[in-house]
Amino acid sequence: MTNITMQHNLKIFLLFAKNALRVTTQGRLGIIIFTLGKIVRFTFMFFLLFFIFSKTRVLKGYTFQEAALFYMIFNLIDTISQILFREVYRFRTLVASGSLDTILLKPYHPFLRILIGGVDVMDVILLIPYTLIAFYFALQGHIIFIHFVSFFVLFLNAIWLATSFHIIVLALGIITTEVDHTILIYRDMTSLGRFPMAIYKEPIRSIFTFIIPIGVMTSFPPQALLGTLSLSGLLFSFVISSILFYGAMSLWNFALKRYQSWGG
Amino acid sequence: MISVKHVSKIYKSHVRQNNFLKDIFFRTFKEYGAVKDISFEISQSELIGFIGPNGAGKTSTLKMLAGILYPSSGSLSVLGFTPFDKKREFLKQIAFIMGQRNQLIWDLPAKDSFELQRAVYEIPHKEYIKTLANLLSILDCAPLADKPVKILSLGERMKMELIAGLLHRPKLVFLDEPTIGLDIFSQEAIRTFIKEYQHTYKATVILTSHYLEDVKKLAKRLIIIHKGTIVYDGSLKNITEQYSTEKSIKITLDEKVSEKKINLIGKPLSYIFPQVIYSVKRSEIPEKIKIISSLLPFSDLTVEDASIEEVIKTFFEENNKLKVKN
Secondary structure, X not given: OOHHHHHHHHHHHHHHHHHHHHXXXXXXXXXXXXXXXXXXXXXXXXXXXXXXXXXOOOEOOEOHHHHHHHHHHHHHHHHHHHHHOHHHHHHHHHHHHOOHHHHHOOOOOOHHHHOOOOOOHHHHHHHHHHHHHHHHHHHHOOOOHHHHHHXXXXXXXXXXXXXXXXXXXXXXXXXXXXXXXXXXXXXXXXXXXXXXXXXXXXXXXXXXXXXXXHHHHHOHHHHHHHOOOOHHHHHHHHHHHHHHHHHHHHHHHHHHHHOOOOOO | OEEEEEEEEEEEEEEOOOOHHHHHHOOEEEEEEEEEEEEEEEOOXXXXXXXXXXXXXXXXXXXXXXXXXXXXXXXXXXXXXXXXHOXXXXXXXXXXXXXXXXXXXXXXXXXXXXXXXXXXXOOOHHHHHHHHHHHHHHHOOHHHHHXXXXXXXXXXXXXXXXXXXXXXXXXXXXXXXXXXXXXXXXXXXXXXXXXXXXXXXXXXXXXXXXXXXXXXXXXXXXXXXXXXXXXXXXXXXXXXXXXXXXEEEEEEEOOOOOHHHHHHHOOOOEEEOOEEEEEEEHHHHHHHHHHHHHHOOEEEEEEEEOOHHHHHHHHHHHHHHHHHHO
């Protein structure tokens, strides 16, 4: 992609984001209820964590501060995914009504519209407290610079993995005209990553590391920050992300060839 | 500009077996050809009417030409590109406007969608202002651009859709049922607009419509598709001459005439004083006019071609007869 194309795509992305914000701010009551819902859900999960640690001092070798760090990093990854990929939740209507046609005809990659074209600005507000709390728990431990760099790289890798998962949802949406349940399955699976993967027994742990790499997405970044991730683990995460992205793009191209343009 | 060679499009659809378990676990599919081995060429600046009954394969063909659908077989070249590759240079030169699809942002005024189009197609600001003003003026709808799309009527929205689709001055325009569901005034406004746009920007326009009046008023060349196959590709004039074997003679009478006298000329299609309409074979027109002049007191007499609907209907009837014979 040339520099000019990148600039052009960025300009369109920002325009989509601006329009999404203008549409969102039309219903003010909806914004309040939506944000309250998010805060309540977050608080309840934190209470659950407190409750667990009121009964035990360690969770599979992790202290409360460490488990809370896992939870906060999960929330950051999950929230950024929701900010970026909100449009995926609305994809079914586009496919079923045939409106996807008008997007496929535009001189930009369709992902610019159907994947990241509906940035949910309301979630951006939640990122501020999440980041501050995550920092607070991170500072409780002994973190060195190299751990922070590894964490940052793996955090970006986690977003890349989330991108691939969402592309798979889009492709399945074209093939089956079904998005709502697929995205629910994805969300249910990722919610397993709220806590360290170590708490799950085999074969669940291996499945969510090697086959459906939710663990790589949510557990590897905090492990890197705590200095408990090996170099092979770091390299493995890039390999698995590349494989998943390649698979997602192949599935997307396959789906486009099968697209029947319904509702015409 | 457009070259279509032996293109087919096969769709697969699930066949119900009246057995719940079989339908889930042993699903059977049926393939049907929406487009079957079609070939044609279109030159620059042509305005083509692409018509046919429902499910004939019109929209599927257009969608393959635009790169939305992947052809099952055959080769397509549009503006020197393979449409399905969806190259930016190709997509920037085309527009596909569908009467049944909405590309405008529903909750925001149309001008926001226009701004988005400007960024997407990288239209220079001066050119954008000029084109927008021109299009708004041709369609006489400048105040509508500031209203949220959701409060516009169907006709008003269609005008905004047309502007959004044509802001980048595409070289090739696909218009799929642009007048569907519109009242006669909006239909006329949109027809005039298409004609003016094509004339001003020398664009190639491919139009599908169930309102044959659209095709009659706009297209010189007609491609008729039926059951996925092209059954006619030629001028509108030719098909009218070939399949319009009869013309109608409309007479405005000066005074009331008995039905007996009217029937002496031939059985009229209708007689509601002061107007009588006869349907007459082309070859018999001079003779009939002579008789009318000697028998009826009239102030006006016009000879008209059969309606385009009648022509196409006759065309399909003749085609079906031929198929039965073969």
